[in-house]
Amino acid sequence: MEITTKVEPTCEQELAAIRDSLEILGGKWKLRIMRHLRNQIDENNTFKKIQREVTGISAKMLSKELQDLEINLLITRSVRNTRPVTVSYAITDYGLSVFPITESLVDWGLNHRQKIK
Amino acid sequence: MEITTKVEPTCEQELAAIRDSLEILGGKWKLRIMRHLRNQIDENNTFKKIQREVTGISAKMLSKELQDLEINLLITRSVRNTRPVTVSYAITDYGLSVFPITESLVDWGLNHRQKIK
DNA sequence: ACCATTGGTTAACAAAAGGTAACCGGTTAC
DNA sequence: GTAACCGGTTACCTTTTGTTAACCAATGGT
Numbered sequence: 108m109e110i111t112t113k114v115e116p117t118c119e120q121e122l123a124a125i126r127d128s129l130e131i132l133g134g135k136w137k138l139r140i141m142r143h144l145r146n147q148i149d150e151n152n153t154f155k156k157i158q159r160e161v162t163g164i165s166a167k168m169l170s171k172e173l174q175d176l177e178i179n180l181l182i183t184r185s186v187r188n189t190r191p192v193t194v195s196y197a198i199t200d201y202g203l204s205v206f207p208i209t210e211s212l213v214d215w216g217l218n219h220r221q222k223i224k
Numbered sequence: 225m226e227i228t229t230k231v232e233p234t235c236e237q238e239l240a241a242i243r244d245s246l247e248i249l250g251g252k253w254k255l256r257i258m259r260h261l262r263n264q265i266d267e268n269n270t271f272k273k274i275q276r277e278v279t280g281i282s283a284k285m286l287s288k289e290l291q292d293l294e295i296n297l298l299i300t301r302s303v304r305n306t307r308p309v310t311v312s313y314a315i316t317d318y319g320l321s322v323f324p325i326t327e328s329l330v331d332w333g334l335n336h337r338q339k340i341k
Numbered sequence: 342a343c344c345a346t347t348g349g350t351t352a353a354c355a356a357a358a359g360g361t362a363a364c365c366g367g368t369t370a371c
Numbered sequence: 372g373t374a375a376c377c378g379g380t381t382a383c384c385t386t387t388t389g390t391t392a393a394c395c396a397a398t399g400g401t
Contacts, residue, residue, distance in 0.1 A: 116334060118263075124333030125255055125326060131336065133250055135389070138242055146235070154348050165390065170349060180339065191347045191398045201339065208332055209242060211325050216241030217233060219248065222297065222318065252359070271378050282360065287379055308368050308377045343401090350395075358387070365380075371373085 128208070131179050136164055136172045138209055144182065144198045145206065153193045181205065245325070248296050253281055253289045255326055261299065261315045262323065270310045298322065 116124065132138055143161050144152055158169050173196060176182045181202035186194050233241065249255055260278050261269055275286050290313060293299045298319035304310050 116330070118259075120334070121330045122256060122259075124330045124337070127333040127336060128329040129246075129250060133246060139239060142235075142239070155346080158348095165392095166349065167351085167391090168389065179336070186348095189347090194348065204332065204335075208325075208328050211328055212245040213233070213238045213241045215321065215325055216243070216245040217237070218321075219244060219296070220241070272376080275378095282362095283379065284361090284381085285359070303378095306377095311378065345400085346398085348396095351393085353391085353393105355390070356388080358385100360385075361383085363381085363383105366378100368376085370375080 131175070131181075132205060132208065134172075136161070136168055137176060138205075138212075139164075140169070140172055140176065141181065141198065141202065141205060142209065144196060145203075148198070151193075152196045154196070157196065176202075248292070248298075249322060249325065251289075253278070253285055254293060255322070255329075256281075257286070257289055257293065258298065258315065258319065258322055259326065261313060262320075265315070268310075269313045271313070274313065293319075 139161055140157065143157060147160075150156075154169065154173075157173075158164060158166060161169070164172075173182065173184065177184050180199060182196050182198055184194060184196055186192060256278055257274065260274060264277075267273075271286065271290075274290075275281060275283060278286070281289075290299065290301065294301050297316060299313050299315055302312055302314075304312060
């Protein structure tokens with residue numbers, strides 16, 4: 108039997124962790140894209156389809172954000188043998204782990220709007 | 225007896241709520257300030273003291289961030305009759321509601337660092 | 342030949358966020 | 372008088388973030 112000492116993160120490590128999270132999930136588009144992919148899970152999420160449905164996003168931003176999300180293992184990118192070639196994106200199992208955070212942001216934001224008004 | 229229908233927020237309302245949350249809690253300094261104020265709850269958190277201890281922040285940013293946090297009812301600002309005059313800041317009860325979010329950001333960020341490396 | 346669709350890339354620009362340094366009034370210690 | 376401490380504010384600059392519009396190659400339809 109192994110004795111594992113749970114390593115308490117230092118305050119600085121915690122701050123770095125918050126920075127990491129906000130860097131990956133923050134910004135104008137990333138969570139919108141993630142939520143869109145989750146809601147359309149049954150469908151085939153091609154680049155153009157996402158661009159049409161995440162209203163307002165440009166090709167440049169969508170391309171960049173999808174790359175960031177893929178690098179961070181939150182989504183997958185798969186090229187399909189259709190004509191013309193289409194590329195479809197999907198959330199990974201790991202990517203699902205962001206939704207508890209988004210839900211807490213939704214809840215807090217909704218409550219805050221009540222509080223402030 | 226009253227029948228209350230729980231109002232499900234629309235997708236757009238949820239996105240607006242996320243935007244609100246990230247606007248209020250995002251950025252480089254706000255959560256750092258909040259966490260600092262929480263950790264030093266027994267002490268008297270004056271402007272200069274916060275500035276010394278939240279390393280790297282300038283007077284300009286600290287002033288602006290504290291104003292934002294106060295407007296959003298997360299902290300209080302109280303001028304004290306000391307000489308020279310000092311101003312002390314403290315988290316409100318409502319302000320404590322942000323910490324569950326910060327903890328989820330910490331946990332996710334720490335886990336993500338393991339995942340990526 | 343010509344146009345449309347897909348999945349992008351590129352350059353140039355604008356807006357937002359943050360950093361630096363100087364300055365301010367009021368006070369108190371020397 | 373002058374220097375230092377407090378709690379800021381102001382102007383100016385840089386960096387980051389996001390927008391706009393043009394362009395590209397590959398494929399298919401007419």
